Amino acid sequence: MSRHETAIRIRAAAQDDLGILWDFLAIAAYEADIAAAQTVPFVAAHLAGWQRSEDFGFIAERDAEAIGAVWARQFSPDEQPAFYVDGQTPEVTIGVTGAARGEGVGGGLLSALLAEAARRGVGLCLNVRHDNPARRLYERIGFRLVPGSAVPNRVGGTSFGMIWAAPR
Ligand SMILES: CC(C)(COP(=O)(O)OP(=O)(O)OC[C@H]1O[C@@H](n2cnc3c(N)ncnc32)[C@H](O)[C@@H]1OP(=O)(O)O)[C@@H](O)C(=O)NCCC(=O)NCCS
Numbered sequence: 204m205s206r207h208e209t210a211i212r213i214r215a216a217a218q219d220d221l222g223i224l225w226d227f228l229a230i231a232a233y234e235a236d237i238a239a240a241q242t243v244p245f246v247a248a249h250l251a252g253w254q255r256s257e258d259f260g261f262i263a264e265r266d267a268e269a270i271g272a273v274w275a276r277q278f279s280p281d282e283q284p285a286f287y288v289d290g291q292t293p294e295v296t297i298g299v300t301g302a303a304r305g306e307g308v309g310g311g312l313l314s315a316l317l318a319e320a321a322r323r324g325v326g327l328c329l330n331v332r333h334d335n336p337a338r339r340l341y342e343r344i345g346f347r348l349v350p351g352s353a354v355p356n357r358v359g360g361t362s363f364g365m366i367w368a369a370p371r
Contacts, residue, residue, distance in 0.1 A: 209265050213315050216260035216274055221253050223262060227272035230298030248282060249296050261315040263308045271299035273312040275327055286330040286364035295329040313344050320369055327367040332360055341365050
């Protein structure tokens with residue numbers, strides 16, 4: 204049976220999924236592996252102390268193997284996140300394994316995250332590098348670029364802030 208015949212399952216991320224989430228944080232941050240991601244405090248901050256009371260996320264699995272993950276974390280301004288909106292707009296981190304990209308896994312994960320954010324009555328924000336094709340996915344699902352949010356990123360390019368507002 205080819206892997207495409209096996210259904211993708213999306214489930215809520217739990218406290219003991221930290222190891223899995225680290226795999227996807229390395230992917231989301233374009234680091235070579237977990238060890239490299241752990242050496243960058245700005246990156247590691249996205250999972251420090253997981254699962255905080257306000258953290259929520261989802262994991263996509265195929266054949267019981269994790270192929271993607273998304274989560275939202277409410278930073279405080281003193282943690283100096285790259286893009287801070289307010290105390291009701293947690294930041295999204297998302298990654299899908301290279302082999303599973305372009306099949307709708309990222310879109311499915313984001314849909315689950317948006318539904319949970321709406322249920323909690325919070326918005327969502329994220330930070331995206333100017334040349335990342337993921338920007339199209341974010342726009343398709345309802346995120347909007349924030350004018351004036353462009354900042355130099357840690358790899359010498361520019362990143363933008365994007366926001367999704369929960370429907371009223
Ligand atoms: C972004 C990402 C999570 C999307 O997951 P996915 O399962 O491929 O997404 P879907 O199949 O639901 O949607 C496809 C969309 O993803 C984006 N995408 C496709 N390939 C991509 C890639 N290599 N890198 C980033 N985004 C990509 C495009 O917007 C694409 O839409 P398009 O077909 O209109 O061009 C995944 O590509 C990934 O992990 N990329 C590397 C890490 C990353 O960029 N994370 C986000 C940091 S802000």
